[in-house]
Amino acid sequence: MTDFFKGISPVKFEGANSTNPLAYRHYNKDEVVLGKTMEEHIRPGVAYWHSFAWEGGDPFGGRTFDRPWFDNGMDGAKLKADVAFELFDLLDMPFFCFHDADIAPEGATLAESNRNVRAIGEIFARKMETSRTKLLWGTANLFSNRRYMSGAATNPDPEVFAYAAGQVKNVLELTHELGGANYVLWGGREGYETLLNTKIGQEQDQMGRFLHMVIEHAEKIGYKGQILIEPKPQEPSKHQYDFDVATVYGFLRKYDLHTKIKCNIEVGHAFLANHSFEHELALAASLGILGSVDANRNDLQSGWDTDQFPNSVPETTLAFYQILKNGGLNSGGWNFDAKVRRQSLDPADLLHGHIGGLDVLARSLKAAAALITDGTYDKTVDARYAGWNEGLGKDILGGKLSLDDLAAKVDAENINPQPRSGQQEYLENLINRFV
Amino acid sequence: MTDFFKGISPVKFEGANSTNPLAYRHYNKDEVVLGKTMEEHIRPGVAYWHSFAWEGGDPFGGRTFDRPWFDNGMDGAKLKADVAFELFDLLDMPFFCFHDADIAPEGATLAESNRNVRAIGEIFARKMETSRTKLLWGTANLFSNRRYMSGAATNPDPEVFAYAAGQVKNVLELTHELGGANYVLWGGREGYETLLNTKIGQEQDQMGRFLHMVIEHAEKIGYKGQILIEPKPQEPSKHQYDFDVATVYGFLRKYDLHTKIKCNIEVGHAFLANHSFEHELALAASLGILGSVDANRNDLQSGWDTDQFPNSVPETTLAFYQILKNGGLNSGGWNFDAKVRRQSLDPADLLHGHIGGLDVLARSLKAAAALITDGTYDKTVDARYAGWNEGLGKDILGGKLSLDDLAAKVDAENINPQPRSGQQEYLENLINRFV
Amino acid sequence: MTDFFKGISPVKFEGANSTNPLAYRHYNKDEVVLGKTMEEHIRPGVAYWHSFAWEGGDPFGGRTFDRPWFDNGMDGAKLKADVAFELFDLLDMPFFCFHDADIAPEGATLAESNRNVRAIGEIFARKMETSRTKLLWGTANLFSNRRYMSGAATNPDPEVFAYAAGQVKNVLELTHELGGANYVLWGGREGYETLLNTKIGQEQDQMGRFLHMVIEHAEKIGYKGQILIEPKPQEPSKHQYDFDVATVYGFLRKYDLHTKIKCNIEVGHAFLANHSFEHELALAASLGILGSVDANRNDLQSGWDTDQFPNSVPETTLAFYQILKNGGLNSGGWNFDAKVRRQSLDPADLLHGHIGGLDVLARSLKAAAALITDGTYDKTVDARYAGWNEGLGKDILGGKLSLDDLAAKVDAENINPQPRSGQQEYLENLINRFV
Amino acid sequence: MTDFFKGISPVKFEGANSTNPLAYRHYNKDEVVLGKTMEEHIRPGVAYWHSFAWEGGDPFGGRTFDRPWFDNGMDGAKLKADVAFELFDLLDMPFFCFHDADIAPEGATLAESNRNVRAIGEIFARKMETSRTKLLWGTANLFSNRRYMSGAATNPDPEVFAYAAGQVKNVLELTHELGGANYVLWGGREGYETLLNTKIGQEQDQMGRFLHMVIEHAEKIGYKGQILIEPKPQEPSKHQYDFDVATVYGFLRKYDLHTKIKCNIEVGHAFLANHSFEHELALAASLGILGSVDANRNDLQSGWDTDQFPNSVPETTLAFYQILKNGGLNSGGWNFDAKVRRQSLDPADLLHGHIGGLDVLARSLKAAAALITDGTYDKTVDARYAGWNEGLGKDILGGKLSLDDLAAKVDAENINPQPRSGQQEYLENLINRFV
Ligand SMILES: [Co+2]
Ligand SMILES: [Co+2]
Ligand SMILES: [Co+2]
Ligand SMILES: [Co+2]
Ligand SMILES: [Co+2]
Ligand SMILES: [Co+2]
Ligand SMILES: [Co+2]
Ligand SMILES: [Co+2]
Incomplete structure (x- = not known):
């Protein structure tokens, strides 16, 4: 037990009248709604990167957070894992999600990096024996390191493609071993900064080939989880290939992948692509590629990806309606791909973000269920x-x-x-x- | 000969040093660039609607233009046709494009409307015997009349679908008879104002069926022109199904239409969908669905579709580069889907718009050709x-x-x-x- | 009594559990909140133009509404006035707002136009003797007629300035006579379509002079209502001078008008200017120029001014908080500058829009009041x-x-x-x- | 002489036909245009931060550049200064601009930080004795360090205000000593991330007081350079107080600073505020607060501040027209507040950016001058x-x-x-x- 969350007790459901800011007021995980518990409907997860790896920087300022695990190699990574599971436990969260680069430091070679990731993966495996928190999905970070600055699968250099392949193989296998319900690919660098130096057709062929390799490898190792692509129109790239659900669908069709791969849809990415979130859900459902969702929200006036916690019940209710009409998310869930603001320095802020977000999801689920039960609509x-x-x-x-x-x-x-x-x-x- | 353009002489190429505002300074139609004449490369066209049917209104103001053919039924339509061909001749323009509703007044029934359209179509046919202006494409207006307010092919009412079918049949046949090089479908109302009352999957199936009918009818009547869809993200609908090239591609794939239909890409629509125009061209080329283009530009600060004439050589050069690398546009061309501003009241303004736009295209073509010839890039x-x-x-x-x-x-x-x-x-x- | 709203009974407060779509569920006008009734807090008003003059057109389609008063000159205007007051009565609405051009047809001369307006004004006066609906504000439409296409006060032609002056004089006096609580100026055409033909400094001086004339005239006739400017960044103009609250403040300061004129802030205009509504309210309050508000909302994905009825309690609560902290709006109120969608054809839709909007305002008022009463925040x-x-x-x-x-x-x-x-x-x- | 730019010769003007990518093709500094040399008109400057301090990171990726001066304290800062002046010399650039934090590492205390800045300032002074590069402006970085995360002058903590004051005093004095033509204040953190925790009026009063202190100190030390505010609507803050020129003007008026302070207008900031650059220039000129400009451009599809080098002659020509009509920029100039893309790793890329940008400015200046000389416009x-x-x-x-x-x-x-x-x-x- 670390002392990072010292003085903070496990978060309980206390009902709508509670004024305790560290209690759930609406999320009552065992409450049954339309035949399933709230937890079964929502399947919420904590995103390792935002809560534990992000340092609070922005384009004009450096680190604001002061975390004891920063700058401390594998020892830091182990401490981080301890704190992470403490947060999962405090929140009674059924799921988490991770990128390889969030959980372990990069080594001098791919082999060393992968070993580091596996070492932390083993710690996760041990913790998961006693914790009730499971893995919603794993993914490989193919965007932070400078080697990926011009793309991973879509890089002009085939060696970068090979390197990415080695990284994905490792995380896919780890995800399988940890019982991960899904495996996600987000192509933050699969796109371009300028069309002037880019061959779109060539790069799409590379991406198509890469995805086939991933599918083939999943089959080879017997991984039954859902493979997901997460659309996003831009940021960090000026233009990303997986722009939105419709674009991903066309791509999957072109490379004959549409029966194998579904979408992980993020609220803020829908907004950046000039769609409502519920549009992306409805469209994906109609195309048969609705897989999972990344719960967050975008600032309405910012042109960048703000990844704030959801806080609008009216908006999220429309999303839940689409999901309920789709028969739920199956292996998917609601991953909080959300970060507390860079000015939210305190450990308790990590709890406020998730509690508020989960209460909004709970209210929204109940509202959507009531709407459906009423039937008039x-x-x-x-x-x-x-x-x-x-x-x-x-x-x-x-x-x-x-x-x-x-x-x-x-x-x-x-x-x-x-x-x-x-x-x-x-x-x-x-x-x-x-x- | 009407007196609408009284005092305006045919527009000639006078070279870059000319200070005559009613001369081409760069567009020299017979000048050979990369083995073809400028006219063969550009295949420019006048859009009947913007130049002759638009009245200068905007959401906060009514008609500003004072045209003698307004409010005068079939007589007005005939006068309008006379003036239109006078403009084509003055500009020495090789092509024009039209919607049925631009050229003839709506009748009390579909049959009467179609008859009106055919009557003007016959006038066109006669004029085209002596004029050198040909038809780049025809299309049916399935968006202005209130019957289409909730969609044409995607309307919740099948009778509206049927009505639209009757209208398209008529214009497709007329386009065929006039030797139109292409037939365009733009789905301004194929989308929704609110997702709350909309079944996306149902409506997409309707649209898929409609397009198959169009293809089947074209084959039945022996029409060999290219069928084109024009993507646009929104306006008038809050969200249109043919959002952008990538979306159209996925749709065509889903309904197995991708070998039959290509895209007519408009500059301003690309911009509204948060893409550069050259992106849409490059993507369509890589997907094999680059058909034709609508030349215009969008105001950079407006959120609506401003349809201004192109005026930036650097921007248009990048577009021409993509087209030249695609081997040209085949049956397509550059339709000026552009209108003079509502404050540009004078007949001469119609010429200024087209002359400036065509000179920009000519400079851009030459620039792109020189870039390719140089080879360094x-x-x-x-x-x-x-x-x-x-x-x-x-x-x-x-x-x-x-x-x-x-x-x-x-x-x-x-x-x-x-x-x-x-x-x-x-x-x-x-x-x-x-x- | 016309039969336009035939079969629709006066809208009553029935409480949150009512399923009657034509009842108020939250707006209980006499309920006391923080020491004042809901009606005193909100001072809601119907906008004459959207509900009675708008025809349902958009940039790609014509009239969709079928109203018996359209196209019928002064007789139509009288019928429209009858129906308007019937709606005010059905909704039990304490206020309305109008432009001169909404209420009466334009005549052949300014004198005739003004007489028409005064004739309807007299009808209003008579109706207001028996109705409880008062005038929140009046205004002159200086944007629809083509004479104003290049601006009213900021027109390059001084005669247009003079014409606008004659129109404002008439409406200001009528507003005074009808006991209007405020007089609004919205400069939809006070800006430019292209900077290329525009002298900003010259036009601002004209606008400054115009506003001084208005202030002087109000003082001369003894009008004590508040003069308001309504900021908007664009639409119809590509760039309007009254961009947002901060811009208006600088303008008022430059021309020494900041103690005389306040702002009428519209939700959707704040959004178009890339601000939150509550930002504009907070800023105006801090600058001492918060006057009144136009209640509506903008579609989050549209780049144009959608003027939809408010429907988000979380968003509007933040606005009410700012207003309550400002000590209320004094002579101002919440004018529904909102229109039912062009597909909302039925008379009942006019009621649905206002009922839903007013219920949202009521819930928001109560939420903001509770937040303040609680005090923690x-x-x-x-x-x-x-x-x-x-x-x-x-x-x-x-x-x-x-x-x-x-x-x-x-x-x-x-x-x-x-x-x-x-x-x-x-x-x-x-x-x-x-x- | 370092070996950073090894093999790169001084950039010369070679004329429009040159194919040497490291030559000026249009910028001929001594060429006279409208009575002044190009250099006197443009007064171009290199921004120290983008070219020497930026590491190539973005929100999803770390450092891409590999510069020998990174991570090396004062020794690195000295090497950086050497390389910087080598670039100035290679480009024959008459000006540069800097923030204190770009040029020297932060110390353990404000005193130590200021000493570090002064130590490098002395190196600058020595270099400027032999180099022809002068200081266009200096500024204090009040946004990168976490102490400023909630604002500098507008921080809720008065001690942060005091700290900022100590920092500005130091840089203002250094700027004075180095003969800086202007002193700039950019308030990247003077704004808010959420209005929920913010008192706008309180913070504006703080900012007003801060600016008065700066003016008073400049007078006290005899600094005659122009004090400038640089408007920006957002990023890093969600909403910045100095939103645009109009907002800054109102602020200056409120605090009676409008005769003392002018604006430094950046192309990309104008765009982010939904204005054209030439609008901001024309408005500032009409208000008498046009001071200097930051030359760059924004990606048209990105919602963030991309700070790319200018590359569109048509756009920049309109800006130069406004400046020439204003009688030039006086003590101002064109600071390249622009950075090469994070994928532009090579030292030569730093030259390509500035050469291309300066050639665009030169072409634009000549075009605007020709337009004015012609007189028709x-x-x-x-x-x-x-x-x-x-x-x-x-x-x-x-x-x-x-x-x-x-x-x-x-x-x-x-x-x-x-x-x-x-x-x-x-x-x-x-x-x-x-x-
Ligand atoms: Co995500
Ligand atoms: Co995101
Ligand atoms: Co268009
Ligand atoms: Co078009
Ligand atoms: Co309004
Ligand atoms: Co509005
Ligand atoms: Co700048
Ligand atoms: Co910038």
Whole structure:
């Protein structure tokens, strides 16, 4: 037991009237909603990088956090692991997620780096025997080191591709051994800083090949978890290839990967790509590639990826609605890919962030469930499309009618369709009844 | 001969030193560049809607233009056609483009509307016998009339789908008869104003079916022109399905249309989707779906679609480079989907817009051609990727190596790739030598 | 009594459990919060233009609404006035706001236009004798007619300035006669479409002179209401002079108007200027120019001014907090500068928009009041700045210390200030307890 | 002489036909344009921080550059100074700019930090005796160290204010001693990360007091250079107080500083604030607060401050036009607040960035001068406003007419002003003749 969180007791559910800032007011993990517990619905996770590896820097300022594990090699990494599991326990969090570079220091060679990662992985394995926190997903950091500055799989230098392959192999196997429910690939450097020095087609072929290798390796080692791509339009690259869900879908189709890989959708990345989060969820669900989500939010006025904890129940309710209609996230969950602000220096701030975020998720889940249970909303939307289930609509979708047929029909029956109210304000008010 | 352009003489090429505002200073249509004339490279066109149908309104103000053909039914439409061809002739423009609703007034029924369109189509046909202006593409306006407020193919009401089908059939056939080189579909209302009342998957299936009908009808009537989709992220809809090139590609793949349909890429739409225009071109080229372009520009500070005439040679040069590397646009061209500002009231302003735009295209074409002819730029980029043409790179792309193979190789050879300069500033300066 | 709202009964407060979509669930006008009734706090108003004059058009589509008063001159205007007051009554709305051009048709001359406005003004006066709805503010529409396309007060043509003056004089006097609590100036065309044809300094001088004339005229006729400027960064102009609160403040200072004029702050305009609404409120309050607010919201992904009804309690609570800390809005109120979507065709939709918006305001008012009553939040923020109330902080602000003094003190006392947590997540969670 | 730029010869002007990437093709410092040499017009400077202190990191990756002076305390700082002046000499650059933190390592106390800065300052002084490079401006870095995370002058802790005062005193005096033409204040942390913990009015009062102290100290020590504020809307803070030129003007007015302080306007900051650069220049000129400029450009698709070297002649020409019409920048100049991309690893890349940027400035200067010399453009714009120089316009601006007078005049003379073309396309084409 370290003394990092000294004086902080395990966070309990105390109900909506509690004024204890270190209690859950809405997240009651065993409370049953639509037939499953809150924990089973949300499957929340802590992101190792933001809470333990990030130092508080920004483009105009250095480290603000003062953590005893910084600058201390493998000893620091071990201390960090201890503190991490203490946070998981304090929060009673069922999951966590990690990048290799978050958990262990880089070595002089890939082999040494991988050994470092495995050494910490063994510590994780031991801790997971007694902790209830499981691994939601693992991933390889293919963006921080300068060797990846021009891409990993999409680097102009094939040796960088090879290096990345060696790194992914290691983390994929570790994820498998730790029972990770998913494996994520986020291509922060798979894109470009300037199109002037870039061959898009060439680089996409490289990326397609890389993903096939990952799929093949997962099959080879018997890993059954879901492989996920996390879309993001930009930052750090000026333009990333996995721009958004629609872009990823086209890419997966082109390289015949769409039955193997799904999306890990982050709130803030949706926003940066000029979509609402619920749009990305609905689209991914309709395309069959909704895998998991990264819970956070973006500042509405910032053009960069702020990775703040979620705090708006109305917004998150719409997301939960999409997920519930999709039948849940299966092996996915809600990873808090969120960091406390660089001015939030205190250990307790790490708890405030997660508690607030999880309470927002809990309220949102309950609101979305109530909306569905009430049924008025779904009925209203279904009624809007009723014409497609029979007669003309059914025939059109069934491929029975041509342009000629339809043109003739319009003329013959003098069809002159009258618009009907889209009822947006009514629907917004209806939703607001539940949030 | 109407008196609309009274006092304006045909626009001639007078060379870069001319101070005549109604002369081309750079566009010399017969000048040969990289083996083709400027006209063959650019294939520029006038957009009927912006120059003749738009009234100068904006969300906070009504009509500013005072055109003698407004508010005058079929007589107005005929006068408008006369003036349009006078502009084509004055500009010596090889192409034009139109929507059905631009050229003829809506009738009481679809049949009457279509008849009106055909009547003007016949006038076009007669004019085209003596004019050198051809049809770059035709399209149906499926967005202005209130019946389409909730979508055309993606409307919740199948009768609206049928109505749209009858309209497209008519314009597709007219386009065929007029020898149109392409047929365009722009889905301004194929999207949503609020996700709250929308079933994305249902609507996409409708759109997929609609496009198949269009392809089938084109084949049935023997139309050989290219069918094009024009991506746009939003406006008028809050979110359009054809968001950008990548999104359209995924959609085409899903509905197995990617060998039949290409993209008509508009500068301002690329910008609204948070891409550079050259990105959209390069991506479409790499995916094999680069069809045609809509030449314009967006105001850099406006969040709406400003459709201004192009005026930046450096920007357009990068676009031409992508097109030249693609081997040109084939049946496509550069349609000026651009309008003079609502304060540009005078008939001469219509000429200023097109002359300035065409001169920018001409300078850009010559600059891109010179860049390619010089060869330094291409050589520099090719060298960056040279590693993928042999040895390790070739084996990776050739599918000969697995994650295990690569990991073993990195270890065995102690591979530790060193980054190389991306040379962005050098390349930018190199480009600037030619613009 | 017209039959426009046939079948719709007056909207009553029915409490949070009501499922009646045409009832208030939170807005209980006589409920007392922090010593005043909800109605006194909110002072809500209907905007005549959006609900009665807007036709449902957008840049790509025409009228969607089917209102019996359209296209019918003064008879239509009278019917419109009847229906407007019916809506005010149905909603039990204490205020409304209007532009001259919303209420009466333009005549052939300014004199005729002004007479038309006065004729409807007299109808308003009569209706206001029996209705409880009062005038929150009036304003002149100096942007829709083509004569204003290049500005009103800032037009290059002094005759346009004169025309605008004649229009403002008329509406200012009518506002005075109708007991309007405020008079608003929104400069939609006071800006530019291109800087290329614009002299900023010249135009600002014109605008300064215009505002002085308005102030002088108000004093001359004895009008005691507050004169307000409504900031907006752009749309319809590419760049408007009244960009945001800070810009307006500098302008008022330059022309020595800052003690005479305050701001009417619109939610969506704050967003378009890349500020949060609460920022604009807090800034205006600190500068002493917070006058009134336009309640609406902007679509988060649209770059244009969407003027939707407010629907987020968390967001609006932060706004109410700023207003309550400012001691309220005095003569100002919450004007619903919001329109139902162009697909919301039904008369009932007009009610849904206002009911939902007003319920959001009511919930937000109560949440902000509870936050203040609880006191924890204010105490936390006060504590953060406590150092400025005494000792060093007080001496600095009191002007007692120079750079030399402070440098010497830092050296002498070896001052090395340690940062303290900004507590953002804690504060966000605290706020979330009340929303 | 270090070997950092080994093999690179001094950059000479070789003319537009040169293909030497390390030559000026347009910047010919002694060439006379409108009566002054290019160097006198542009007064270009190198920014110490970007070229020598920045390590190539970004939010997702660490240092990419490999500079021999990194991590080496005062010895490194001395080597850095040597290399810096070698670059100034190679580029024949007349100016440079610096922050205290760029040039010397932070010490354990403010006193030690200031001594370090002074030690390097003495090295600068010695080098400046033999180099022709002068100091355009100095500034204190009040944003990188964690003590400033919540602001410097606007910090909730008065001791941070005092610390900042001690730092500014030191750099202001050093700037004075080095003959710096200006002293700049950029308030990267003077703003907030969340309004929830912030008192805007309190913080603005602190900032006002701080600036008065700076002015008073400059007067006390006899410093005659211009004091400048550099506006920026955000980054690193979520919202900065010096948002843009208009905001700074209002602030200066409020605290009665507008006759003492001017603006240093950065291209990319204008863009982030949703203005064109030329707008900020024109506005500042009209307000009398145009001081100096930071030359760079922003990526058009990135939401963050990319600080790239300028590369668009058309854009920069419009900026130069505004500056030339303002009579130049007086003590100001064009500081390259620009950095080579993090992938531009080679020493030569530092030269490519500055050469390309300076050539763009030179072309733009010549283009703007030619535009002015030609005179057509100015005449066209003057003619547009001619009505304000006499008769009605003159009387309005002269304060001779009231709303009543104008209204009466419109009626009496039946004034009905007709709009005139804004000629935007004509003017754009006219400009394009010169770029
Ligand atoms: Co993420
Ligand atoms: Co993120
Ligand atoms: Co467009
Ligand atoms: Co287009
Ligand atoms: Co408003
Ligand atoms: Co608005
Ligand atoms: Co700067
Ligand atoms: Co910058």
